[in-house]
Amino acid sequence: MKLYDTLIIGGGQAGLSVAYFLRRYKLNYLVLDDHQKAGGSWLETWDSLKLFSPTEFSSLSGWGMPKGINEYPDKAEFISYLEQYELRYKIPVKRPVKVLSIVKENTIFKVETNKGVFYSKTVVSATGTAQAPFVPDYPNREVFLGTQMHSSEYRSPGNFTGKNVLIVGGGNSGAQVLAEVSKVAQTQWVTLKEPSFLPDDIDGRYLFNDATDTFHGKTGTTNAGTKATLSDIVMIESVKEARGRGVLHAKRMFHSFYEKGVIWEDGTKSTYDMVIWCTGFRANLKYLAPLGIVVNNRIETTYTRSVIEPNLWLVGYGSWTGFASATIYGVGKTARQTAKEIAALFD
Known part of the structure; x- marks a missing residue:
């Protein structure tokens, strides 16, 4: 041994x-x-x-x-x-x-x-x-007849061409997947709260500097004066490009699923072919x-x-x-x- x-x-x-x-x-x-x-x-x-x-x-x-x-x-x-x-x-x-x-x-x-x-x-x-991978247990998720996948299963947008796709999750993965899939499909972004976007000139280096300060018991902001967290969305080129196409608009969460899609809080229904869960791990x-x-x-x-x-x-x-x-x-x-x-x- x-x-x-x-x-x-x-x-x-x-x-x-x-x-x-x-x-x-x-x-x-x-x-x-x-x-x-x-x-x-x-x-x-x-x-x-x-x-x-x-x-x-x-x-x-x-x-x-x-x-x-x-x-x-x-x-x-x-x-x-x-x-x-x-x-x-x-x-x-x-x-x-x-x-x-x-x-x-x-x-x-x-x-x-x-x-x-x-x-x-x-x-x-x-x-x-x-x-x-974590997928929240939303009401009637099991009755939805379309395809569901977690972002961990997503590789490229090819299979989404011409589809109606619901993308769930307000972090960097949700924004990046949305930016890519929206080029070939009809997309709707859904998030728990309004997504938080960093200024264009603020990227991960400032988040990590802030993390270092926190590690040493300090608190502060980025050198641009912006309070940033690791959950904020960084405006990499693909996300900026999506913003230019007007697709970075998110609705709040739906109430439940039904066979063909989701039911919103006001009772209206929307049909979707696919759902991508960008909901973390x-x-x-x-x-x-x-x-x-x-x-x-x-x-x-x-x-x-x-x-x-x-x-x-x-x-x-x-x-x-x-x-x-x-x-x-x-x-x-x-x-x-x-x-x-x-x-x-x-x-």
């Missing part, structure tokens, strides 16, 4: 960030990733996805992403960067390995996978949210359920460290594991502290 000091579950940006910082210590660690190749959840995004920060603000710790021909990197460029990052730092990754469950045997974690059992003294859960923690510490799909933590199971850390799930920790630029801060805490156990 080989016993690792640390197993990192997930080989996306969060897992690689933790592995990068663990390199500083003399620990025996391994990353388990369930994808066929490097790229993490970015492999499962739509084809035309653009990051909403320039290259220098779309990089992990240690090595900046090489500049491309565009100011804002696309999906393929970022996946290539993650692949090069693994190679550059010789990060030990075993794939494809899907973790099925984790249990505790005395003081050791037993990690059961589709490729056998692994044992470790500590575990970092870095599986993020991409494998747990939830933490992927199913394999940790046997530990008995998951409550309402959360694990109580002090920063990234589990309170009940102190040899377990959770990185990259969002604000409850460190402000902006689910972002490329923000995850490094939480990863650095996590690696430091793990190393302290072996001093």
Whole structure:
């Protein structure tokens, strides 16, 4: 039986960030990733996805992403960067390995996978949210006869040509999918509240600067004087182009579904062929359920460290594991502290 000091579950940006910082210590660690190749959840995004920060603000710790021909990197460029990052730092990754469950045997974690059992003294859960898409349970959703998909299943607009499409969700994914699909289909955007658009000259770099201030206990605004949050919509070129076509107009949520479409709050009906749910994700923690510490799909933590199971850390799930920790630029801060805490156990 080989016993690792640390197993990192997930080989996306969060897992690689933790592995990068663990390199500083003399620990025996391994990353388990369930994808066929490097790229993490970015492999499962739509084809035309653009990051909403320039290259220098779309990089992990240690090595900046090489500049491309565009100011804002696309999906393929970022996946290539993650692949090069693994190679550059010789990060030990075993794939494809899907973790099925984790249990505790005395003081050791037993990690059961589709490729056998692994044992470790500590575990970092870095599986993020991409494998747990969230679709709200709207009344009569099951009776709708059209096609429904989550944004995680969307790849390109080809299948939507000539259709009548309802796009639900007011974040960056909703705006970017709307911008693309509206070129080939009749679209209606639906959001819980009026979408919040950042000024054209404000992009992700300012959001991450604000995140850094929050991390250090400060509050403030972007250098343009605008209070911004990570839920605001960044006006990348495709979204600006959609604004020029007049399609960035959202209605508030409908009341329920019926067979051919949706019923609005005033009782009127609209027919749709397809619904795209751009409604976000939830933490992927199913394999940790046997530990008995998951409550309402959360694990109580002090920063990234589990309170009940102190040899377990959770990185990259969002604000409850460190402000902006689910972002490329923000995850490094939480990863650095996590690696430091793990190393302290072996001093």
